[in-house]
Amino acid sequence: MGDIAILDCLLVFFSACIAFFISRGNHAPRTRMAAVLAILLPIAFLILNQVVWASTKVGIIEYITCMINPTAPACPPDLPKPTWQKPSETAILSTPAPTQSPSQAEGLQYDVDISRLKDECGRGKFESCDDLAIMYYRGRNISRDYSQAAIYFRKACDGGMRYSCFNLGSMYEDGFGVERDYNIALRYYERFCEQGYPTGCQYRNRLKDRMRQL
Structure with missing residues (x-):
């Protein structure tokens, strides 16, 4: 600002x-x-x-x-549209909606085998955990379930999927699928920030300012 x-x-x-x-x-x-x-x-x-x-x-x-270039380093993941524009399908949270994982960026189809993704996630393929989280969050070919999205975002984050940490932080900030907890949200934003992503630092600082005003 x-x-x-x-x-x-x-x-x-x-x-x-x-x-x-x-x-x-x-x-x-x-x-x-x-x-x-x-x-x-x-x-x-x-x-x-x-x-x-x-x-x-x-x-x-x-x-x-x-x-023009959504992949620019300074761009927040899934940059939200201004309120005077028609919201997109994924513009659900006041903070950025969950972002695409590498597999999605390559064209992940949402008719994939959910059981296979769950099996891969359980065996430590954390990209599959991230894919599952986004599918649960957006309700693509599966019933929308924010609590399940939070569970899989947490697994993916713990497995090193950096955007999952950011997305989980946004869910804790807004209370989607988890009980709202600004302190936990801060920790996940901090993890994203520490991995060299300015967006995580920006959201961490913004949330700190918000907490000081409470």
């Missing part, structure tokens, strides 16, 4: 400079119109920036970048 605040201050300063310019002497109508637009456009950008931040926790420039 600090970068956004700096940007807002620069825009306000820029608009103030133009207003001062307009107030100094007589100018041609076109010059005045251009100056007025130069004032209004930064203000409109500032307002839109705040709207996007309130909905997605990223600034408009970062949001557009993530829409």
Whole structure:
């Protein structure tokens, strides 16, 4: 949020400079119109920036970048859409919905054998635990069950599936499938952060700020 605040201050300063310019002497109508637009456009950008931040926790420039390239390091997993857009099928939580595992990114089909995934998860194939968690969470070819999703996210996280730690943290923060517990959510966000993912650090810091306000 600090970068956004700096940007807002620069825009306000820029608009103030133009207003001062307009107030100094007589100018041609076109010059005045251009100056007025130069004032209004930064203000409109500032307002839109705040709207996007309130909905997605990223600034408009970062949001557009993530829409173009979702795999950019600074992009939160499954970046939520602004509230003024129609929510997607997976936009269920206020925090990012569960993210895709490597196997899903390669085109995991949801008509896979659930029993096989459970067997593989039980034998230590933690990618299968992550796949099961996402399927339970989203209700794809299986009854939606947040408590089961939390169980499999925990197994996957303990097995080193980094995004499962983040997703489990979001479930603890929102109380989906588990009893809401901000302290546990913080621990899982911290684990994601410690593995070199800025998103985990951002959500950890945001949750700490939220807890201080309680």
